[in-house]
Amino acid sequence: MYSRVAAAVRRFDERFGWGWLGACLSVAIITAAAFVLYHNLRGINFHDVLEAIAATELRDVAIAAGFVAAAYFTLTFYDLFALRTIGRKDVPYRVAALAAFSSYAIGHNVGASVFTGGAVRYRIYSAYGLSAIDVAKLCFVAGLTFWLGNAAVLGLGITYAPAAGSALDQLPPWLNRAAALGVLGVLVAYVAWVWRTPRVIGWQNWEVTLPNGRLTLLQIVIGIIDLGCCAAAMYMLVPDEPYIGFIFLAVIFVAATLLGFASHSPGGLGVFDAAMLVALWQYDKEDLLAGLLLFRVLYYLTPFALSLAILGGREIWLSLRARRALTAPAAAAPVRKPRREVREPKLHPEPKCFRIIPALHNKHMIVFSPLSAIQIDDPSGILQCAR
Numbered sequence: 001m002y003s004r005v006a007a008a009v010r011r012f013d014e015r016f017g018w019g020w021l022g023a024c025l026s027v028a029i030i031t032a033a034a035f036v037l038y039h040n041l042r043g044i045n046f047h048d049v050l051e052a053i054a055a056t057e058l059r060d061v062a063i064a065a066g067f068v069a070a071a072y073f074t075l076t077f078y079d080l081f082a083l084r085t086i087g088r089k090d091v092p093y094r095v096a097a098l099a100a101f102s103s104y105a106i107g108h109n110v111g112a113s114v115f116t117g118g119a120v121r122y123r124i125y126s127a128y129g130l131s132a133i134d135v136a137k138l139c140f141v142a143g144l145t146f147w148l149g150n151a152a153v154l155g156l157g158i159t160y161a162p163a164a165g166s167a168l169d170q171l172p173p174w175l176n177r178a179a180a181l182g183v184l185g186v187l188v189a190y191v192a193w194v195w196r197t198p199r200v201i202g203w204q205n206w207e208v209t210l211p212n213g214r215l216t217l218l219q220i221v222i223g224i225i226d227l228g229c230c231a232a233a234m235y236m237l238v239p240d241e242p243y244i245g246f247i248f249l250a251v252i253f254v255a256a257t258l259l260g261f262a263s264h265s266p267g268g269l270g271v272f273d274a275a276m277l278v279a280l281w282q283y284d285k286e287d288l289l290a291g292l293l294l295f296r297v298l299y300y301l302t303p304f305a306l307s308l309a310i311l312g313g314r315e316i317w318l319s320l321r322a323r324r325a326l327t328a329p330a331a332a333a334p335v336r337k338p339r340r341e342v343r344e345p346k347l348h349p350e351p352k353c354f355r356i357i358p359a360l361h362n363k364h365m366i367v368f369s370p371l372s373a374i375q376i377d378d379p380s381g382i383l384q385c386a387r
Contacts, residue, residue, distance in 0.1 A: 044285060052290035056237070061294065064236040068298045071229035076100040077222050079121075082141035085211055091128050098310070099124040100142075105307035109300050111266035114139070120311070137208050148187070148216070149223010150254060155184035157251035164251035167279040191216050227254055233299065237291035242282050252279040267300045 076093070079100035083091050103120040107113030122135045130138070158165040158180035165176035193199065195213025202208050211219060231250035238249065256275035260268015273292050280288055 048286040060236045064233040067229045067233035074226040078142040082138040086137045102307040105303035109304040145219045164248045239287040
């Protein structure tokens with residue numbers, strides 16, 4: 001069975017290509033979202049939207065900002081968990097936090113987060129010895145955490161409140177609940193599969209050992225906390241009336257986020273908003289649109305600006321450090337003065353001291369010099385000491 005499915009997938013890839021299918025899916029989602037937005041935003045008074053933004057309580061905005069900060073803090077554990085999974089325990093948490101925050105903040109806004117986030121991660125992690133293959137493995141494990149969290153939130157949420165799924169896909173609640181139970185069944189089967197023995201996927205030098213059962217449960221918890229914080233931020237920004245339960249809104253929020261992610265549009269722009277407008281039809285459109293705009297400022301634009309500032313400062317610091325490292329050896333080297341020829345002073349020869357010793361007889365003298373003894377037969381001359 002597995003071989004047949006693999007063969008069918010391979011034939012489809014050779015004939016059409018998965019990239020073509022993904023592009024068609026993105027175009028279809030964006031086209032549908034544009035139509036829905038046009039239909040829902042007709043007659044919107046944007047002056048009323050601005051008034052709704054101004055009427056939002058600062059306390060609610062501050063609490064929403066706190067939930068956004070908690071969500072991005074949770075995202076740092078995506079990378080930390082992935083680093084430990086691929087065996088790079090030497091990379092400190094601060095580096096994982098920088099890479100996770102920057103890659104997600106930029107990927108959320110630029111779009112195609114698989115590529116943009118991967119490029120940002122490689123720029124940061126390459127300084128710590130991670131290769132392109134290592135970064136690809138890390139992105140795979142982080143993405144696995146994201147999808148496991150989404151499966152758990154949607155499975156549990158739609159099982160509890162199937163009407164939330166029906167508000168978006170317009171299917172009967174019982175069918176949505178059945179689909180949610182199926183998702184939970186697949187999730188449980190996956191946990192059981194990795195629980196028994198270590199599972200390795202990939203080929204050649206691209207192999208990843210999947211986290212075991214206990215670590216997979218930790219992955220799911222991380223994903224649930226992340227999505228829960230995001231949904232809580234959105235919950236603080238929607239209108240108070242009519243009342244909608246948190247789980248109901250969380251299911252709609254996560255499903256709308258997934259649609260925006262599938263479209264590959266920057267920040268799910270248009271797609272996420274259209275899904276929220278369709279599913280949350282109970283709210284006044286101007287008030288709901290005001291909440292969506294505030295959420296975009298808090299979750300997308302503010303982290304994007306912060307990440308650009310942090311990465312820009314980091315690049316300047318790295319450039320200055322590299323320049324300082326190049327100039328340091330030249331400054332540390334001693335300055336060599338031109339070698340001056342040292343002339344040895346001319347020494348005068350030692351004075352030739354003569355010692356005159358009278359001979360035992362009158363006609364001869366013996367003169368001792370430092371070199372030899374000289375016998376002088378005629379001592380009548382005057383002997384001087386030459387210098």
